Amino acid sequence: MDTVIDVTGLRKTFGSTTALAGIDLAARRGQVLGLLGPNGSGKTTTVRILSTLLRPDSGTATVLGHDVVAEPQAVRSRIGLTGQYAAVDEALSGTNNLLLVARLLDLPRSQARRRAAELLDRFELTEAAGRRVRTYSGGMRRRLDLAASLIGRPDVLFLDEPTTGLDPRHRNEVWDSVRELAADGVTVLLTTQYLEEADQLADDLVVLDRGRVIAAGTAASLKSEVGGTRLHIRPLDRADLTRVTALVGELAPGAEQIVGSGGELVVAAAGPALLYRVGARLDEAGVAVAELGLRLPSLDDVFLTLTGHRAETGTDQRPEEAA
Ligand SMILES: Nc1ncnc2c1ncn2[C@@H]1O[C@H](COP(=O)(O)OP(=O)(O)OP(=O)(O)O)[C@@H](O)[C@H]1O
Ligand SMILES: [Mg+2]
Known part of the structure; x- marks a missing residue:
């Protein structure tokens, strides 16, 4: 198998908080792997370790065959990351944000301009391209952030809740982009709170709860496991x-x-x-x-059965707990 992301026994604690209690997961080339879980289950921690922003306490993680701890530079040059919170520079225009990323990636100037224009167009930001990001709406910032993660044509893309705060039309556009990227062979690891998103996009799902993998498989297999x-x-x-x-x-x-x-x-x-x-x-x-x-039961049913929480709020209780 053409394994692009390979994680074994990954652990991470912050003081007395165990964010990851030893997780395993794997993704193939061109696969969209969905990471699901309630708030605080360890999704962002996983993404940050895989994108070399955070060191695990133990366990191993490789991306495209490179160990994220031993060879962070080799990993960084091949990945794109859209964090949970938009990481764009407020004082710069949309275009200049993308050109900045291109410069960090050592792209030649003319190529950078072309790539920036192409991505601004793809995410419907051409009209606002010259404006400072400070004046952008939340959805526009997210789309710009996504565009920035694609500048370097990454082989692996990490998307941490990429569509939170987007309206349905723009959410659909992001989904289309993810599908196109995967069809081109890009491996995508996506975290989401939206089960519909996981259902629509992910070939395989890993469900986390309190830093552990509590279920893994295709959406259909999880659904039939939960209720037939x-x-x-x-x-x-x-x-x-x-x-x-x-x-x-x-x-x-x-x-x-x-x-x-x-x-x-x-x-x-x-x-x-x-x-x-x-x-x-x-x-x-x-x-x-x-x-x-x-x-089949909905993924919502699956999530509730597995974690005792509804996906989007993370605060619901099982009936017996609420009583
Ligand atoms: N830098 C940090 N310092 C202390 N605790 C942290 C830190 N980062 C994460 N944690 C804790 O680790 C656990 C997992 O957090 P993480 O951000 O990975 O969850 P998540 O699944 O992404 O949640 P959400 O859905 O809210 O984004 C939480 O208990 C969180 O409070
Ligand atoms: Mg998170």
Whole structure:
């Protein structure tokens, strides 16, 4: 396997706080690896170690075969980083911020100008390019920060919550850029609080909680691990719900049934066999259905089950804890 990021037993403590308690992860060339986890779970710490900004206490991490502690310079020349908080210079214009990064990377002046203009255009900042960043909105700063991380055409890109604070349209643009970069062979490690983002972009996910990897795999495998598929049945007429419930009870005695807020019956841990039988019986009974199908639990369900927190707030509790 063409391993580009390889992490084994990575640990980092800050005083009495264990930020990373020994994590393992790996990413291949052209892969988007999503790092998910509630606040304080160690995402930024991981990104900072991999991008050579922070030394681990123990464990090893290599990027493109270079050890991040022993050969930081070799790593730095091949990576791009967009930190969790925009790292652009307020007093400079958008263009000059990018030219500054280009100079740090020793890009020839004409090439730097061309690359800056191209990236400003890509992130819809051409109009504001000559203005000081101080006058930019939060979303504009984030987009400029992303543009800056791409100046040097990195082979590996670290994005720490790249779309936090972006409106849906600009978020979609960032997603498109990430997909294009990955298709070109760039390896992307992305942290996010947005499960939809992880679902949309990441080939594989690593879920962190309190500095440990608590789950890893594709979005689909995590979803099926957490609950398997669920059967959704929504009768056209809500009044038929009782009949539907009784009928499912006959076909699958003991199966957990939940009535959703949209007037649908959800049967947990159900597979295709039940779907076909329920469909046939509903048809015989003349019950018209608006919706009938198997669904995977959402990543939100996965996250809640694994960590006891909803992703975006990080403060929710499991029902038993709240009681
Ligand atoms: N420089 C530091 N000094 C002290 N503690 C730190 C430092 N950096 C991180 N921590 C602690 O390490 C833990 C992990 O922090 P980290 O920033 O990696 O979390 P995160 O997953 O990125 O969280 P968030 O979603 O809020 O960005 C937290 O408990 C944090 O308070
Ligand atoms: Mg963070």
